[in-house]
Amino acid sequence: MVNPQIAVDRTNLVIILGMMQVSKKIPFDDPNVLNGVRALYVVSNLIIVGIYLYTKMQIDKKRDMTVLKYVEPAPMGSTEEPKAVTTTVHAYDTSQLRGLFKSQLMGVGMMAVMHLYFKYTNPLLIQSIIPTKGCFEGNLVKVHVLGYPASGDLKRPWKSSAGGMMGMMGGQGGNEIKTDKKSIEAAERAGRGGAKEE
Numbered sequence: 598m599v600n601p602q603i604a605v606d607r608t609n610l611v612i613i614l615g616m617m618q619v620s621k622k623i624p625f626d627d628p629n630v631l632n633g634v635r636a637l638y639v640v641s642n643l644i645i646v647g648i649y650l651y652t653k654m655q656i657d658k659k660r661d662m663t664v665l666k667y668v669e670p671a672p673m674g675s676t677e678e679p680k681a682v683t684t685t686v687h688a689y690d691t692s693q694l695r696g697l698f699k700s701q702l703m704g705v706g707m708m709a710v711m712h713l714y715f716k717y718t719n720p721l722l723i724q725s726i727i728p729t730k731g732c733f734e735g736n737l738v739k740v741h742v743l744g745y746p747a748s749g750d751l752k753r754p755w756k757s758s759a760g761g762m763m764g765m766m767g768g769q770g771g772n773e774i775k776t777d778k779k780s781i782e783a784a785e786r787a788g789r790g791g792a793k794e795e
Contacts (some may be wrong), residue, residue, distance in 0.1 A: 605734055609727055616723045625718040634721050638708070641725040644700055645732045653694055655741040661686035667754045668775040668784045677777070681784035689753055691738055704728060731758060 625631050648787045661687045671677040684692075708724050711717045732738060739745040747753060754774045775781070 605731075609730070610725060612730070613723055616726065617719070620722050622713075623722070631718060634718065634725070635723045639723045641729045642705060643700070645728060648732055648738060649697060651702070652741045653691075655742040655768060656687060656694065656737075659687070659741075659766045665689050665753055666776070666781050668780045670773060670775075678787050679780075679784050681781055681787075686753060690737060690741070691754070697735065697737065701728065724752050 609672070623630060623634070653762055664683065665686055666681070666683050669680045669682050672678055704724065711720055733743070740747050740751055745751055752760065754776065756774060
């Protein structure tokens with residue numbers, strides 16, 4: 598069976614390659630066309646922000662205080678031990694959403710530098726499509742906006758998606774979130790973490 602994350606990465610790669618071919622035919626030197634593509638980029642980001650704000654409203658409305666325990670892997674290349682985390686579904690979803698906002702903001706910042714400082718115009722078109730598509734494929738949006746049940750692949754805690762090259766090379770290896778009782782107890786005994794996140 599194909600890993601859903603690999604399928605998403607392949608689809609994104611096909612879209613990027615297709616859009617690169619399309620963007621070669623677009624006359625970006627025409628100010629009207631360039632402003633149209635800029636407007637498309639701005640609108641796509643406003644749609645994403647709107648969806649994330651609606652997701653936040655849904656998270657706060659549900660305010661699910663179910664306790665969630667898991668073992669967070671140590672950062673790659675770190676000598677630290679895995680950390681036991683005890684939190685609630687509400688706090689977990691809120692922190693995941695915060696990460697999505699931060700990631701979106703970084704993407705907009707990088708695009709601004711590439712477009713305004715280095716004068717690259719082609720990525721505007723690709724970055725109007727891929728992040729919007731990714732927004733709808735995200736676990737939070739699937740659960741809180743699209744109404745998917747939080748079971749199977751959507752059961753919390755979610756596997757961190759190793760996107761880009763890492764995802765295509767097979768993910769993070771042994772650097773996964775663990776939810777089994779044995780791993781949680783071992784991490785709690787090791788003494789790293791275990792504090793409840795609010």
